[in-house]
Amino acid sequence: MPAATATSLSAADFDFVRRLVLDKSSIVINPDQSYLVETRLAGMARREGFASIGQLLAGIRDGTARQFQVRVVEAMTTNETSFFRDHHPYEALREHIIPDLMRKRASVRKLTIWCAACSTGQEPYSLAMLLRQHFPALSGWQVDIHATDLAVEILDRARRGRFSQLEVNRGLPAALLVKYFTKEGAEWQIKDEIRSAVRFEPLNLTSSWRAFPPLDLILLRNVLIYFDVSVKKQILTRMRGVMQRDGYLMLGGAETTFNLDDGYERVEFGRYACYRPRSGQPAATSPPNQVGVRL
């Protein structure tokens, strides 16, 4: 590794960040990802008045900048996201998964959904728009969309529902932009009817989880790839414990339960495959229902 500059890292600093992030979030930063640390921390160091990333990290180490420790972890664990990311999962939701869940839940008229690691909110908002746009019958149902992330600062952004032009240019159909956003200055504000359909909460996937009602659908997309095998196994097993027996788990395109948790079976819908608990697996326990958000 070359000598550190204001925006680059020494080997010792890179190692410190890797250990810090692993310790606080169980997320593994690979040895060849120093560029990622540099990219994510350079802006923070500059904005907070440090001469270099090295100086910021030295302050965290010696305690004079301890308050930035959480923000460094958050900066390193924020995932790339976009509206309707990868397209095919949303096609599967529209064509198969939501209609199937609506049939199964017709008597209780209730759907409970969890977007784990929601980052800046594009995924849960995409889901809320999809439900609103394509399933008007859900207007009489109780639909809870819980969206969680480790990073508190990112959750604040998600809750505000304001997006840049570049963000709304990515993956969002123009018809939905017109219908569900207003333009405010250079930014785009998602309308309250969608914003209020999502409940954002902080949650660390590797710590204790708050009690969810039994979940019909979990989106855990492009999250497992950041964890090592033992943590992946733990998360998948715990997810199965909070899901309905006939619920669905949606993972990212490069992720699978195969060789990690045999309690899931793969279900293919067109060009997308998702997972559900194998029959015979125990159902989720049912804590008291919460007041839901009406779509």
Place this chain on the structure above:
Amino acid sequence: MNALVVDDSRAMRQIIGRILKGLGFEVIEAGDGREALARLAEVPEVDLAMVDWNMPVMNGIDLIRALREDPTLGRVRVMMVTTESDISRVAEALGAGADEFVMKPFTTDMILEKLQMLGIETVKTT
């Protein structure tokens, strides 16, 4: 698949054309709306038109309206690619018959995602 790129900027036509060629399209170009209609008359098997808004002679909105009035061009999917970014402009383009709307500046991924939305399968990725 054939794509028509309509923009009065030669540089922009080249940028968009390069992206589309990378995705497996044969690309033809036009510098304004009227020239685009002439190209469509010569090459009727166009699957996709990427259309700028502000152009001399015939602008993008008038081109889209003309294109939508011609039943022989019903198969053409139209994506407006423009610096216009007011919500009223996006609505106007959709109302005129555009299938999608991309605000400049854009990236290859943005174009790819919008093509997926339109159900256009590309044969290779860049």
